[in-house]
Amino acid sequence: MGRLCFNDVLLCEPRMIDPSMSTGLWWCQSPEDVQAVGVNAVCLSVTGRWEDVKNCGDWLSQFPFVFVASPDRELVEQVRRHVRGLPVLSPREGAFGGYPSITAFLEAHLPSEINGILYGAVMEPSYGLLELARVSVLDEREVPRTLSGLPVLDKLTGGFRSGELSVWTGKRGEGKSTLLSQILLEAIDQGHKVCAYSGELPAGQFKAWALVQAVGPGHLDLFQDPEVGEQISCAQPMAARRVDEWWAGRYYLNDIRDGSAHDEDRILDEFTYANRVLGCDVFLVDNIMTTRLSGDRDFYRAQSMFTQRLTRFAKAQGVHVHLVAHPRKTQQGKPVTDGDDISGSGDIANLADNVFSVRRLSDEEAENEGCSSLVYVMKVRNRGKRGKVGLEFDSDSCRFYPPGKGPSKAYGWERMGEQTTLVDLGDAPVPFEESGGNV
Numbered sequence: 063m064g065r066l067c068f069n070d071v072l073l074c075e076p077r078m079i080d081p082s083m084s085t086g087l088w089w090c091q092s093p094e095d096v097q098a099v100g101v102n103a104v105c106l107s108v109t110g111r112w113e114d115v116k117n118c119g120d121w122l123s124q125f126p127f128v129f130v131a132s133p134d135r136e137l138v139e140q141v142r143r144h145v146r147g148l149p150v151l152s153p154r155e156g157a158f159g160g161y162p163s164i165t166a167f168l169e170a171h172l173p174s175e176i177n178g179i180l181y182g183a184v185m186e187p188s189y190g191l192l193e194l195a196r197v198s199v200l201d202e203r204e205v206p207r208t209l210s211g212l213p214v215l216d217k218l219t220g221g222f223r224s225g226e227l228s229v230w231t232g233k234r235g236e237g238k239s240t241l242l243s244q245i246l247l248e249a250i251d252q253g254h255k256v257c258a259y260s261g262e263l264p265a266g267q268f269k270a271w272a273l274v275q276a277v278g279p280g281h282l283d284l285f286q287d288p289e290v291g292e293q294i295s296c297a298q299p300m301a302a303r304r305v306d307e308w309w310a311g312r313y314y315l316n317d318i319r320d321g322s323a324h325d326e327d328r329i330l331d332e333f334t335y336a337n338r339v340l341g342c343d344v345f346l347v348d349n350i351m352t353t354r355l356s357g358d359r360d361f362y363r364a365q366s367m368f369t370q371r372l373t374r375f376a377k378a379q380g381v382h383v384h385l386v387a388h389p390r391k392t393q394q395g396k397p398v399t400d401g402d403d404i405s406g407s408g409d410i411a412n413l414a415d416n417v418f419s420v421r422r423l424s425d426e427e428a429e430n431e432g433c434s435s436l437v438y439v440m441k442v443r444n445r446g447k448r449g450k451v452g453l454e455f456d457s458d459s460c461r462f463y464p465p466g467k468g469p470s471k472a473y474g475w476e477r478m479g480e481q482t483t484l485v486d487l488g489d490a491p492v493p494f495e496e497s498g499g500n501v
């Protein structure tokens with residue numbers, strides 16, 4: 063048997079190759095089968111890899127089609143997948159009469175009967191093309207999603223859908239991390255499991271802030287800092303214990319004490335583990351500036367590659383990823399209301415499915431707007447909607463809530479197990495109680 067060398071990918075008998083014949087190229091299972099067929103027969107060489115078949119495209123394209131000369135469906139699938147731009151035919155049902163290979167078939171049949179195998183061959187659908195008429199329609203109502211718990215925002219976005227990336231921008235200290243921490247609590251409350259990379263906050267501080275939000279205004283101890291007079295809120299210990307029971311096994315953090323914790327590969331590895339092993343389906347990267355991006359690519363390109371990896375991760379795993387990115391320096395002093403205002407690569411906003419900006423208003427603006435913060439919805443790929451959402455902020459519990467409502471929403475921990483009365487709830491407000499107009 064001679065060897066036709068295309069990076070040692072294919073094996074055939076060169077003098078038996080005649081592309082002008084109408085019987086096409088027969089793709090065989092083994093070298094024995096290639097020998098048995100003789101004319102225009104080929105197989106993957108022993109050292110050949112399927113991924114390299116594309117490098118033989120020019121040689122393969124001399125033939126009118128490729129016929130997979132084997133009853134093995136797996137081989138058909140491999141040929142269909144790796145032979146590009148040529149019709150791929152497979153044997154009709156029963157063409158091999160129950161024989162597992164061409165060699166076995168020819169042991170029981172005359173050589174002249176071999177062409178009968180090609181008779182009635184079936185044209186395989188192209189690997190990379192779908193026929194729209196056969197595509198099943200996506201039912202919007204069935205796409206898994208998490209709601210923010212803020213009705214006007216949820217109406218604009220339709221919820222944070224699995225398979226998508228949301229980018230959050232806004233200047234320093236505007237409330238991005240705080241709002242996203244609340245969005246993660248909402249996700250847990252809706253039965254999701256979450257995982258967060260917080261590049262700046264040590265785990266203990268991250269937890270203290272999340273606890274204050276989770277217990278809410280009814281279960282806080284308020285202290286006065288004796289030196290500066292500032293008020294500090296702490297989750298009451300009993301409520302904190304109940305919250306720990308509630309989010310146990312549902313809330314994970316990347317451990318940033320480890321030196322390599324900020325490496326993009328490491329973040330994605332931990333996320334992949336959190337998804338596959340722990341079942342997390344909502345992820346937070348807070349923020350892209352604290353990550354250590356790979357390779358010697360320039361900074362903008364590195365940011366865009368990382369964003370691309372996050373979008374692929376979201377799609378491949380069917381999860382939602384929230385990514386915090388800061389606005390350009392030139393935006394200082396101006397509200398960030400356009401995806402192009404995001405610092406670094408413009409690709410970040412292009413790649414994202416949703417783009418939001420968070421802004422904390424001055425007292426005067428708050429008076430005019432009727433709320434203390436604004437979330438600008440700059441892009442929602444799925445709906446094409448834009449708009450702004452006004453929010454109030456409770457500085458004790460660090461909860462955002464719709465204007466006209468209150469911050470006292472009860473999360474799942476309050477509904478879990480026996481209804482222990484932690485404090486006298488007699489005067490406590492009802493969840494998002496009405497107290498005025500809406501935005």
Ligand SMILES: Nc1ncnc2c1ncn2[C@@H]1O[C@H](COP(=O)(O)OP(=O)(O)OP(=O)(O)O)[C@@H](O)[C@H]1O
Pocket residue numbers: 232233234235236237238239240241422423434435454455457460
């Ligand atoms: N509307 C608001 N009114 C009052 N305080 C707010 C408001 N929004 C956020 N804060 C407070 O501002 C502080 C900074 O918020 P946060 O860390 O969420 O901002 P950030 O946008 O994530 O900032 P950075 O970009 O520096 O990470 C927090 O203490 C938060 O409680």
